[in-house]
Amino acid sequence: MAAPIAIHLEFGGGAELLFEGLKEHRVTLPSQLEPWDMKQLLVWIQRNLLKERPELFVQGDSVRPGILVLINDADWELMGELEYQLQDQDNIVFISTLHGG
Amino acid sequence: MCQVVEEYPDQLERADLPSVSKKCGKCKEASTAVVIRTADTYCRGCFKEYFVHKFRATLGKNRIIFPGEKVLLAVSGGPSSCAMLNQVQEGLNQNAHKKLRFLPGIIYIDEGCAVNQTVEERQRKVSELQAVFKAAGFPFHIMPLEQVLDLPNSVVVAAPSPSEQLASTYKAAVDHFIQAKRSNDLTAQDQEETSVPYVQESHTQRLQQLIGSAKTLTAREDLLNTLKQHLLVHIARSKGYSKLMLGDNCTRLAVKLLTSISLGRGAQLAQDTGFSDSRYGDIIVVRPMRDYSANEIASYNHMFNVPCVVIPSLNTKTPDRASVHCLTESFVTKLQVDFPSTVSTIYRTSEKLQTAGRSSISTNLCDRCLLCMCTMDTAVEKASAFQATQVSTQLSQAKPTGSPEQPTASGQCCSGAGTEGCGSGVGCCSSASVKTPDLKSLLCYSCQLTIKDMLSVEHLPAYILSEAQRRLRRFRMREDISEFLLDDGDEGGDV
DSSP: OOOOOOEEEEEEGGGGGGGTOEEEEEEOOOOOOSBHHHHHHHHHHHHHTTSGGGGGEEEEEEOTTTEEETTTTGGHHHTGGOOOOOOOOEEEEEESSSSOH | OOSOOOOOOOOEEEEEEEEOOOTTTSSSSSSSOEETTTTEEOOHHHHHHHHHHHHHHHHHOOOOOOSOOEEEEOOSSSEEEEEHHHHHHHHHOSSSTTTOOOEEEEEEEOOOHHHHTTTTHHHHHHHHHHHHHHHHHHHHEEEGGGGGOOOOGGGGGGGOOOOOOOHHHHHHHHHHHHHHHSSHHHHHHHOOOOOOOOOOHHHHHHHHHHHHTSSSHHHHHHHHHHHHHHHHHHHHHHHTOEEEEEEOHHHHHHHOOOOOOOOTTTGGGGHHSSSEOTTTTSSSSEEEETTSSSHHHHHHHHTTTTTOOOOOOOOTTTTTTTTTHHHHHHHHHHHHSSSTTTTHHHHHHHHHHOOOOOOTTOOOOGGBBBTTOBOOOOOOTTOOOOHHHHHHHHHHHHOOTTEEEEOOOOHHHHHHHHHHOOTTSSSSSSSSSOOOOOOOOSSSSHHHHHHHBBBGGSSSHHHHHHHHHHHHHHHHHHHTTGGSSSSOOOOOOOO
């Protein structure tokens, strides 16, 4: 049984508009059998945090194209994208690059 | 590959994903943080160097901005323009090599009325941005979009460009500047306390009426862009700036390229997406961020705490198919996920575009589109696609009685009116629709499409309508006396 994990989530670049304008969320993921990975985190966010228009944030299993994901300030491509396993006190940032200017 | 629902089973091999345990591709010391162009992985420090260097190299390579020039930065609060502001700040601060040498000012256009924001919301965003601008230390101007209703006619008239600033004189100008600097330091412009102009409720309503008269989101976006551009150019001219910097990034320009082609702006692609755009004559529009992809900018802004303010626009939270721009954007970004060189390929195509040779100075006034100020592309040749669309439009509008729409029979009435030309009165005396001129002949193809989407053109700002009247009158006058005119381009030119 994995212990509950505390995660620091940030939303930027316009993505926060889908989360009631709140840019920072400190959440605790409940404990479960297998370790948490990014795929499950996305499902959790969609269920618990996303207030409107889910199609603007998630697409299928992954984030919508145009949303940059940083895990502990590194591009998530370097960490394995959806397969990355979350650890306690991780900092995950979702930045929308579509709302540019 | 070109299906609507695309599935990529395992036949596509993914290249080995670089992992964070690997070292930075450049300095080989620190751990990687950012992926650029799939294969290059940089650490924080190298990424910052790369980012900063690219900005200065882009400006230096193009040799358009001369030392000591006044440059207006158009900041919308979004990530790209704030990154641009940040780079200009850094570039002017350092004593490092390749230091920037121009005098910047900042302009922010508050378009909250077009997005139906309340006055309080607009004020809140404006004060957030004011804090950012004050920290930058450059003179800044904040203009509500409603000011566009009060612009003078001169905005849509291309001013003659100043004496040719050739690349060859650039080096001389830089040397001269460095020598002069030794004697006296570059006096940075003082930050004046410019207050935000008060906006009348009636102006806001008029503007909302105007934007609302466009039926489709595509037309609305286009109209808003045009009005913003006019306002930017006017402010640059009135405050004495000779260059205007826009923060369009690579991804945005790639989307703009495809969108422009879909909207019939193929002839103006080079100016819409190129590094420098000289359609206004005296103000040159420059796009220094065009080499940066949106991802790079977002990563940089996050890592180095560049302040930016998110302001909702016309296409915030709209579904994919709301407008041509939205659709193209979703197409390009989706394609980019699986084919990471999409954006750079499109961008490289745009780099190869150039405007055909005609020098802008000799271009007749009537040869420029009224709204977008680009050279007209509607000279109808036989068997061209444009002629085909015109024929089909006429056929679909042909009335049963067979009489075409009332042509302004200017020949009859005005020559009979005596010595006065058509300039007397508001418009041509015979035409019934005096108040709302028929703008079609004054616009390029894509601006015609935008106007077609509007319920009526009477809500357009006064400067556009009056300039349209003026050009139509001149055109008719020219037609009247055409048989007495010597041909253009005859030799000698003696009277």
